[in-house]
Amino acid sequence: MNPSLRRNHPLPLVVQVAFFVCILAAFFIVLSEKDDPREALLQLRLDTDKEAIAQIFWRLDEQEYSQEQSRTFTLMPGFNTYRIVLPKRYDIARLRFDPATRSSRATLHEISLQWDGRVIFNLSGTALAHVLYAAGQVVIEPVAGADTVLLTSTGIDPSTEIDMAAVTRSFRFIQQLKVVAWALLPAALLTLGLCYLSSATYAAYAHRTYPKRPLHWFLWVAVFWVLGLYFYLVTPAVPPQSVAIPLYLAAWSIVVGGCLFIPAFWFVTRQYCAIWSEPPLRLQWLWFALPSLFVWSFYLVAMWPGSMSPDSHTQWQQMLEGQYTDWHPAFHTMTIWLLTRLWMSPAIVAVAQIISLALVAGWGLSVLQYHGVPRPVLWCTSFLFALIPVNGLMVVTLWKDVAYSCAMLALVICLFQVVMTKGEWLLHRLNWLALGIILALVCLYRHNGIGVGVATIIVLLVFFTRFWRGVSLAMLCAVMMYGGVKGPLYDVLEVGRSDPVAKVVKRIKKDLFVRSEQVPEMDVIEPQVKGDASVEDSPSLISKTAVERIHSASRLWRIQPLTEFHARIEYVNMWRKWNGNEYSIKYMSANDLGLDERSLIPSLLEEIDRVLDRSRSDNLLSWMWRPAVFLYALTGLLIMLSWRLRLRLYLLLVPLLANSLPYFLMVIHKSVFRYHYPLVVTGLLLIIPLLFLRPVEPESGLESYGEQCL
Structure with a gap:
C-alpha cells in the first residue's frame, strides 16, 4: 500500500450531491426530445352519406385560423379512413374540422393523433363527444348504442373544434418524466462510480497513478471535459432549438466526458496482478x-x-x-x-x-x-x-x-x-x-x-x-x-x-494550390454547402476539389454520418437494382468475362441484404x-495501457495511421470504407x-x- 494514499478522504457529501445534480441535468438536456416531431399524422374514421369537401385547420396559441394552415381532402360516401399529415409542431393549440361545404350528415367513429408513430390520443364515442364542440352550424350527437358521434350540418359552413393545448402539455410532461427516469439511472451509476473511485477504500490499494493532489484531479477532469467537447463535433449531436447551443454543448461534454472518465480512471489506477504464463x-x-x-x-x-x-x-x-x-x-x-x-x-x-x-x-x-x-x-x-x-x-x-x-x-x-x-x-x-x-x-x-x-x-x-x-x-x-x-x-x-502514387501526388499538387479561373470545370466538384460568396471570387485560393477531397476523407475521424455531397460512401460491393417497385440484389458488376451472380441460397442472400441495410441505418449498429x-x-x-503497464503499446497505432492518414489527400469523390478496413x-x-x-x-x-x- 502506498502510504501517501492513506491520507485520502472520501468525496464530501456536498460534492457528491452537486455532481449528481449536474450530471442528471446534463443527461436530461441531452436525452430530451427535439423541439418538434419528425412526423405528425391525424387519422379520421368517418361514415358519410354523400361526397363532400372537408378541411382541417390548425392554429397555435393566440393565432387565427387561415387557409395557409389547413389541409383539404375529399370525403367519399360510405365508411372510410382518412390520414392527414399535419405540420411537425408540438405546440398546436387547436384543431378545426369542417366536415363539408354544404349541408350533410357524417358519423365520426374515431379521431386519433400520432407523433413519430406514438399515439397521443385516440378518441371515440362518449369521450369524443366531450372533447368536440360545435364552432358553428353543426350539431354533435352521440349515437345511442354505438361508439360513434353524429355530425349534422345546419348550414353551409359547419365546423367542429378540438382543444389540443391540454393534450400537448400533458404529453410533453409525461415525456419529460420519462426523460428524467432515463437520466436518473446513468447519473446514479456515474455518481456511485465516482464516489467509489474517490473513496479512501479504493485509494488505499490503488496504483501509484492514482491522483494525490487536487491539481491531479483537476487535470483528469479537464482532459475528459475537452474530450467531451471534441466528440460533440464529430458525433451526430443536434441541439433542440429551445436549448441554447452553449448550454447543450456543456451538457454534452459533461455526459460524454463523465461516461469516459469513470471507466478510464478505473482502468488506469487499478492494480494489475501478474499471472502465470499459460502457453x-x-x-x-x-x-x-x-x-x-x-x-x-x-x-x-x-x-x-x-x-x-x-x-x-x-x-x-x-x-x-x-x-x-x-x-x-x-x-x-x-x-x-x-x-x-x-x-x-x-x-x-x-x-x-x-x-x-x-x-x-x-x-x-x-x-x-x-x-x-x-x-x-x-x-x-x-x-x-x-x-x-x-x-x-x-x-x-x-x-x-x-x-x-x-x-x-x-x-x-x-x-x-x-x-x-x-x-x-x-x-x-x-x-x-x-x-x-x-x-x-x-x-x-x-x-x-x-x-x-x-x-x-x-x-x-x-x-x-x-x-x-x-x-x-x-x-x-x-x-x-x-x-x-x-x-x-x-x-x-x-x-x-505504372506509378499510381506519382499520379496521385501530381493530382494533389494540381488540386491544392491553383488559381480558380484556371481550374477546368470538370475538375471542380461543386459542394452542396453554403459558404461565403467572397470565397468564390478570390483569385488564388485552395481549390474546391482539395476541400472536398479532405472533407470526404474525414470519414476516418468523423463518427457522425456524412451528408449531401460527402455522403457518397462506398461500403461493400453489394447493392439493390430497382425495377419499378421491385429490386434484385447485385454483388457482381456488369462484365464481358462471363461472370455473373449464381447464389446457391437466394433466401440467405436476401437475409444478408436485410442485415446489411439495417446495420447501416440503425444507430445502434x-x-x-x-x-x-x-x-x-x-x-x-493503447495510450492508457502504455501509461499503466509502462510498455510502448501506442506503437501499434503507427502502421494503422500510416495506412489511413494519407487518404486525407488521396480520396476525392467519395469515402471508401475498404481503404480503412485494416483499422x-x-x-x-x-x-x-x-x-x-x-x-x-x-x-x-x-x-x-x-x-x-x-
Missing part, C-alpha cells in the same frame, strides 16, 4: 479460427461465386490474358493467377481470403492468450469477429484490400509481440524472418503499403535500438523479397509499369461502419481483449516471490 494449447489458433471459417462460408454460399467490382474484373481479365499492369498491384493479380491453377473460379480466391483472415485472427487470439487475456474473453471475441457483417461481406469480395488487411493485421500482431517482450521477440530467427515476409506482403499488396513498411521499420529501430540486428535482418528480408518481385519477376512477366469508432477506441486504450479489422480483434490484458511473469518467478501486483 496456448496446441493448435489453439486453429480452434479460434473455426467460428470465422464456419460463418463466412455461408456468406460465400449466398454470394456465389464471390463479389466482384470493376477493379476485380480488371484484375481477372489480366489474369486470363497473362498481361499484367501495376496500376492495381500486379503481385495481387499474380496471387489470383496462382490460386486459379487449382480451380478457375472466383470462388477459390474468396475461399483463400476466408482462410487467410480467419487463421491470422486465430493466431492473434492465441498470442493474446499467451499474454494473459482470459480464454472466455478470447472466445467471445472470436465469435464476434465471425458474426459481425463487416467481415463476412468483405472476405467474399475479390479486392486487394482484403489480402492487404490480412497482412496488416499480421503486422500489428507481430508489433504487439515485440512491444510485450520489450524487443526480445526479435532475437529468434523465425520471428524476424516472419516479420520481414509480412512487411514485404504489406508493401506488395497495396501501393501505399510501402509507407507503412518504412514507418514500422523506423519505429522499431528508434524504440528498440538494442535489437537492431533483428530489425535489420527483417528489413533486409523485406527489401530482398520486395525487390525480387518488383524487379526480376516483373521483368520476366513483362508487367506494365452503424458503429461497425465508422472507422473513427475503432480509431478512437484503439488510440485511447476496422484490427479494432474488432484487439479492443475487447486489450481490456483484459494482464502482465505475465514466468511461472517459476511467481512460485518464488508469490503474487506480484503492479
Whole structure:
C-alpha cells in the first residue's frame, strides 16, 4: 500500500450531491426530445352519406385560423379512413374540422393523433363527444348504442373544434418524466462510480497513478471535459432549438466526458496482478479460427461465386490474358493467377481470403492468450469477429484490400509481440524472418503499403535500438523479397509499369494550390454547402476539389454520418437494382468475362441484404461502419495501457495511421470504407481483449516471490 494514499478522504457529501445534480441535468438536456416531431399524422374514421369537401385547420396559441394552415381532402360516401399529415409542431393549440361545404350528415367513429408513430390520443364515442364542440352550424350527437358521434350540418359552413393545448402539455410532461427516469439511472451509476473511485477504500490499494493532489484531479477532469467537447463535433449531436447551443454543448461534454472518465480512471489506477504464463494449447489458433471459417462460408454460399467490382474484373481479365499492369498491384493479380491453377473460379480466391483472415485472427487470439487475456474473453471475441457483417461481406469480395488487411493485421500482431517482450521477440530467427515476409506482403499488396513498411521499420529501430540486428535482418528480408518481385519477376512477366502514387501526388499538387479561373470545370466538384460568396471570387485560393477531397476523407475521424455531397460512401460491393417497385440484389458488376451472380441460397442472400441495410441505418449498429469508432477506441486504450503497464503499446497505432492518414489527400469523390478496413479489422480483434490484458511473469518467478501486483 502506498502510504501517501492513506491520507485520502472520501468525496464530501456536498460534492457528491452537486455532481449528481449536474450530471442528471446534463443527461436530461441531452436525452430530451427535439423541439418538434419528425412526423405528425391525424387519422379520421368517418361514415358519410354523400361526397363532400372537408378541411382541417390548425392554429397555435393566440393565432387565427387561415387557409395557409389547413389541409383539404375529399370525403367519399360510405365508411372510410382518412390520414392527414399535419405540420411537425408540438405546440398546436387547436384543431378545426369542417366536415363539408354544404349541408350533410357524417358519423365520426374515431379521431386519433400520432407523433413519430406514438399515439397521443385516440378518441371515440362518449369521450369524443366531450372533447368536440360545435364552432358553428353543426350539431354533435352521440349515437345511442354505438361508439360513434353524429355530425349534422345546419348550414353551409359547419365546423367542429378540438382543444389540443391540454393534450400537448400533458404529453410533453409525461415525456419529460420519462426523460428524467432515463437520466436518473446513468447519473446514479456515474455518481456511485465516482464516489467509489474517490473513496479512501479504493485509494488505499490503488496504483501509484492514482491522483494525490487536487491539481491531479483537476487535470483528469479537464482532459475528459475537452474530450467531451471534441466528440460533440464529430458525433451526430443536434441541439433542440429551445436549448441554447452553449448550454447543450456543456451538457454534452459533461455526459460524454463523465461516461469516459469513470471507466478510464478505473482502468488506469487499478492494480494489475501478474499471472502465470499459460502457453496456448496446441493448435489453439486453429480452434479460434473455426467460428470465422464456419460463418463466412455461408456468406460465400449466398454470394456465389464471390463479389466482384470493376477493379476485380480488371484484375481477372489480366489474369486470363497473362498481361499484367501495376496500376492495381500486379503481385495481387499474380496471387489470383496462382490460386486459379487449382480451380478457375472466383470462388477459390474468396475461399483463400476466408482462410487467410480467419487463421491470422486465430493466431492473434492465441498470442493474446499467451499474454494473459482470459480464454472466455478470447472466445467471445472470436465469435464476434465471425458474426459481425463487416467481415463476412468483405472476405467474399475479390479486392486487394482484403489480402492487404490480412497482412496488416499480421503486422500489428507481430508489433504487439515485440512491444510485450520489450524487443526480445526479435532475437529468434523465425520471428524476424516472419516479420520481414509480412512487411514485404504489406508493401506488395497495396501501393501505399510501402509507407507503412518504412514507418514500422523506423519505429522499431528508434524504440528498440538494442535489437537492431533483428530489425535489420527483417528489413533486409523485406527489401530482398520486395525487390525480387518488383524487379526480376516483373521483368520476366513483362508487367506494365505504372506509378499510381506519382499520379496521385501530381493530382494533389494540381488540386491544392491553383488559381480558380484556371481550374477546368470538370475538375471542380461543386459542394452542396453554403459558404461565403467572397470565397468564390478570390483569385488564388485552395481549390474546391482539395476541400472536398479532405472533407470526404474525414470519414476516418468523423463518427457522425456524412451528408449531401460527402455522403457518397462506398461500403461493400453489394447493392439493390430497382425495377419499378421491385429490386434484385447485385454483388457482381456488369462484365464481358462471363461472370455473373449464381447464389446457391437466394433466401440467405436476401437475409444478408436485410442485415446489411439495417446495420447501416440503425444507430445502434452503424458503429461497425465508422472507422473513427475503432480509431478512437484503439488510440485511447493503447495510450492508457502504455501509461499503466509502462510498455510502448501506442506503437501499434503507427502502421494503422500510416495506412489511413494519407487518404486525407488521396480520396476525392467519395469515402471508401475498404481503404480503412485494416483499422476496422484490427479494432474488432484487439479492443475487447486489450481490456483484459494482464502482465505475465514466468511461472517459476511467481512460485518464488508469490503474487506480484503492479
